Amino acid sequence: MSEPLALPVAIATVGVALVSGGYVIAVGDRWLAAAVAGRPSSLRRVLAAPIAGGALAMVTSRTTTERPDGPGWALAPALLAALAALALAMLPLAPGVAPADPDTGFVVFSAAIAFVMIAVFLHGWSSNATLPLHGAYRYGAQALSFQIPFLLAMLATALPAESLSLVRIVEAQASLWNVVRQPLGLPLYLVAGLAVTFWGPLNLPDGHDLAGGTSAEDAGIARLLWSGARTAMLVAVAAMGAAAFLGGYHGPVLPGPIWVIAKTLLLLALIVAAGHLFARIRIERFVLVAWVALIPLALLNVFISGAILL
């Protein structure tokens, strides 16, 4: 039986992981953008840019729209950040150690992912403006399409563990990581994970083609909070992918938590790079691909994983 971390330690761990992960993403995103564009950029400038941007956002005045839903608008970033924290709280850090380890950890993680669509829709809807609402509707279609393949890909990892507990799912990878055992799983998880976190090629609700989409009317601190919550969600999805498919804390020589961080950074690098290497795709095409290709592949993954266990 695993021992849960003390409550203050657990909260501090999740908080530090989300904030430092967000900073790493902001730095990596800028560095990759400069590298892909062939522009030289000094390390110092790249490291300081997110802090400077955040400071600027804090002193920029906020804007408002005509008859917005004030509470909803304020609540949306907080809800998204809380969901990221909830998802990350299920992450096993070392053998038997996780901030929280309910027996139904997978279901709690799934519920957090399902509520992301509520947070994004609330964010786009509450400002009572055209472009944010377009973004909100887009994410509705996107969410209903990615949710089934994302959760099926993740669910397949519960089969070899014979448990919905994420600590057990990582334990079951001691001899063989799920990325080898279920070769379809990680690619499906990453594609659907891009959609969950609306990042890079699947940043449809907040895309530049909608002038920022659900955050088009955000300025100043509101915009900072929303982008912070977005990166927090990306940290949570990458960390959970590393735990479910790359063996989490399993690894030679180094202690478990170092492996968790290294593997999370690897997946973050893949996701952030995808944002600069692939063009944004249209929502119609994504919905079609999700229902026609991703869901059948995810089901196939579950069937094969189940058949191997039988």
Add this chain to the structure above:
Amino acid sequence: MIGPLLVDAAFVVFALLAIVTGYRVFRTDSMVRAAFYLLASFAAVGGIMVLLGAEFLGMVLILMMAGEMLVMAIVMVMYMMNPAGLNPMVMVHQNRVAAIAGLVAFLALSAVGLAGEFPDQPVPDPASATEELGRELLGNSMLVFQTAGITLLATMIGAIAIAGSRGRYGSADEGSVEPGLQPDEEVA
């Protein structure tokens, strides 16, 4: 672990949240807000189920409600021609019938609560509750659940076939035409 006092406090918070947000569903003036309040109410009920030891069912309730409420909000907005559901509108109608129905339901549930006999065995720990549920779903009740599952799947496929852009009456991109009212009328 969590003390019993904290569990009681959590129950009170969830119960109040469920009642207040459930009331707000009918007192708000926008369909999207009503859907969000209903979602909050259901999430609070899910929290109470987790407190009762039905960890899996409670979390699944919360998980399922997120998608359902979003779809409900979007469909209501589509039908009501109320752009974005932010235009104020009255959310109640047939007040007298609704009041009588609500009162009857409240009295009936109160009667069950006061007169009913409730089991007093200790709650099994969540893991075994989840396992028992799984054995029930794939054991004695398998035929019922699989029948319901296949029926729902067939309904979904039918709905997609009707509503899809390549629908019954031709591709939506090229201007699909409904069939005429007479059975033998030529379709343009």
